[in-house]
Amino acid sequence: MRVLVWAEHDNVALKDTTLSAVTAAAKLGEVHLLVAGAGINEVASQAAQITGVARVLTADDAAYAHGLAENVAPLIVGLMGRYEAFVAPATTTGKNITPRVAATLDVAQISEILSVEGPKTFTRPIYAGNAIATVKSRDDRLVITVRGTGFAKALASGGTAVIEAVTSTGDAGQSSFVRAEIARNERPELTSAKVIVSGGRALKDAETFAATILPLADKLGAGVGASRAAVDAGYVPNDYQVGQTGKIVAPEVYIAVGISGAIQHLAGMKDSKIIIAINKDADAPIFQVADIGLVADLFTAVPELIAKL
Amino acid sequence: MKVIVPIKRVLDYNVKPRVKADGSGIDLANVKMSINPFDEIAVEEAVRLKEKGVAKEVVVVSIGPAKAQETLRSALAMGADRAILVTTEDAVEPLAVAKILKAVALEEVPDLLILGKQAIDDDCNQVGQMLAALLDRPQGTFASKVEVADGAVTVTREVDGGLETVKLSLPAIITTDLRLNEPRYASLPNIMKAKSKPLVTKTPADYQVDTSPRLTVVKVAEPAVRSAGVKVADVDALIVKLKELGVA
Numbered sequence: 109m110r111v112l113v114w115a116e117h118d119n120v121a122l123k124d125t126t127l128s129a130v131t132a133a134a135k136l137g138e139v140h141l142l143v144a145g146a147g148i149n150e151v152a153s154q155a156a157q158i159t160g161v162a163r164v165l166t167a168d169d170a171a172y173a174h175g176l177a178e179n180v181a182p183l184i185v186g187l188m189g190r191y192e193a194f195v196a197p198a199t200t201t202g203k204n205i206t207p208r209v210a211a212t213l214d215v216a217q218i219s220e221i222l223s224v225e226g227p228k229t230f231t232r233p234i235y236a237g238n239a240i241a242t243v244k245s246r247d248d249r250l251v252i253t254v255r256g257t258g259f260a261k262a263l264a265s266g267g268t269a270v271i272e273a274v275t276s277t278g279d280a281g282q283s284s285f286v287r288a289e290i291a292r293n294e295r296p297e298l299t300s301a302k303v304i305v306s307g308g309r310a311l312k313d314a315e316t317f318a319a320t321i322l323p324l325a326d327k328l329g330a331g332v333g334a335s336r337a338a339v340d341a342g343y344v345p346n347d348y349q350v351g352q353t354g355k356i357v358a359p360e361v362y363i364a365v366g367i368s369g370a371i372q373h374l375a376g377m378k379d380s381k382i383i384i385a386i387n388k389d390a391d392a393p394i395f396q397v398a399d400i401g402l403v404a405d406l407f408t409a410v411p412e413l414i415a416k417l
Numbered sequence: 418m419k420v421i422v423p424i425k426r427v428l429d430y431n432v433k434p435r436v437k438a439d440g441s442g443i444d445l446a447n448v449k450m451s452i453n454p455f456d457e458i459a460v461e462e463a464v465r466l467k468e469k470g471v472a473k474e475v476v477v478v479s480i481g482p483a484k485a486q487e488t489l490r491s492a493l494a495m496g497a498d499r500a501i502l503v504t505t506e507d508a509v510e511p512l513a514v515a516k517i518l519k520a521v522a523l524e525e526v527p528d529l530l531i532l533g534k535q536a537i538d539d540d541c542n543q544v545g546q547m548l549a550a551l552l553d554r555p556q557g558t559f560a561s562k563v564e565v566a567d568g569a570v571t572v573t574r575e576v577d578g579g580l581e582t583v584k585l586s587l588p589a590i591i592t593t594d595l596r597l598n599e600p601r602y603a604s605l606p607n608i609m610k611a612k613s614k615p616l617v618t619k620t621p622a623d624y625q626v627d628t629s630p631r632l633t634v635v636k637v638a639e640p641a642v643r644s645a646g647v648k649v650a651d652v653d654a655l656i657v658k659l660k661e662l663g664v665a
Contacts (some may be wrong), residue, residue: 174581177546177558200558200576203546203558203559204558207511208546208556210512210547210550211512211550214512215512215631217512217541218632219542220540233540234538235434235538238434239637240637240638240639241634242637243632243633243635245632282554282585283555283585286583288578290576290578290579290580327665328664340595347576353595361664383643390648395645399647400649400655401646401647401648401649402652403648413655413656416653417656417665
């Protein structure tokens with residue numbers, strides 16, 4: 109089987125989520141990566157070095173610069189004559205584009221797979237991860253999104269894939285990019301951070317969140333996350349949200365500060381290797397999943413922790 | 418302007434799903450069912466467009482069992498004008514849902530279709546995008562802000578790194594994210610009024626859509642449970658643990 113994998117990037121660098129998708133796709137067959145964007149030579153050469161990638165297809169056109177689904181989906185559909193499967197990471201870009209491809213190909217998409225159980229059999233979470241469904245496709249071709257936390261990252265080096273330019277399908281003329289407000293910070297991205305410090309509603313307000321959580325994250329070189337309650341209360345922007353409706357993360361160490369542990373939050377972080385919880389309520393549900401718990405007032409414990417680290 | 422809002426009846430978000438003992442699915446017998454929360458946000462957005470004078474008519478559509486009529490009535494009570502129920506007792510996959518909605522759209526000719534970004538039961542996150550593909554129209558997914566002006570809709574989207582704004586020509590498909598709005602509670606008079614609003618019943622066959630599944634559900638299982646670990650006495654003990662983990 110030949111598998112076309114969507115490479116996630118920002119026209120400058122390849123994103124780590126691509127590496128998990130490559131691992132998943134390699135379980136199905138020969139992996140070809142599609143790098144669609146504008147001015148993507150550097151991304152293409154990074155893609156070609158990934159272990160397990162046989163070929164890199166590049167589609168370099170201003171119409172693809174922002175990954176608009178209306179422009180990108182026809183490109184993928186046009187290439188699918190050569191492939192039996194299309195795989196994308198379950199990022200907001202992957203989730204935006206992939207169903208458009210599936211519907212055009214008249215294939216049932218399998219969203220956010222956690223494992224590959226057979227040539228056409230996969231597991232995926234349903235009901236916010238409260239149940240795991242094993243599903244088998246009856247379609248001739250597969251269209252899949254991959255939950256990054258379910259698969260190890262392919263090695264970013266060691267590969268020597270051929271790079272092949274493909275013909276652009278151009279601008280569909282239906283949509284245009286207006287602007288992006290992408291948070292820029294020096295901290296690791298949530299979906300690839302080794303350590304994450306997350307804050308909850310107990311942090312009171314934006315100032316207190318910043319004054320309490322950020323110094324701890326800086327001390328540990330950690331990414332910063334938040335519960336939905338903290339985001340809805342306006343302590344931090346929405347892209348900090350970890351949970352069922354936010355980001356799904358699985359770092360080595362996840363430190364939950366002042367987070368009670370609602371199901372919706374647990375769905376986004378319960379695959380973390382080690383979970384540490386600091387909460388003054390000894391009965392908070394977060395302690396039922398935490399490997400290490402500290403029952404303490406975060407406003408004394410966190411500053412003490414920062415001072416002693 | 419006409420707005421269509423497809424809605425789904427799902428297990429209420431406050432109810433903890435229980436996996437059936439035979440592993441065939443989730444037990445939905447005698448549990449509270451409600452409108453999918455993202456769809457409720459979609460209804461609210463459409464009704465607000467109507468209240469602003471941007472939209473003239475809001476039509477809600479549901480594909481599901483006869484009881485989905487209750488879900489449609491709740492949307493009518495929020496301010497939608499009329500409803501279409503496409504009845505089927507079978508589980509309908511997103512692709513077939515999108516095909517039925519395409520047929521509805523070809524009949525109704527809406528300017529805007531607003532959907533929830535995903536249903537909280539199967540968590541597929543597919544129908545809006547599939548519908549956009551089948552209609553060959555643009556899509557604004559995961560919307561946190563929607564502005565209609567001059568034959569176009571500007572949608573601010575919640576994306577992984579922050580926010581992204583796109584402009585789409587109409588007709589367009591929008592899928593809602595959590596922070597688009599806070600849905601209203603229907604008032605008692607509006608709930609009473611909703612009972613007499615028009616609701617027509619159809620079947621997938623009326624739209625010549627084959628709803629037979631493309632995916633076989635082999636089994637549904639409980640996820641692996643994490644067990645609680647240890648509690649440490651104080652910050653010093655926590656630091657010892659962090660050092661063991663190589664974090665500090």
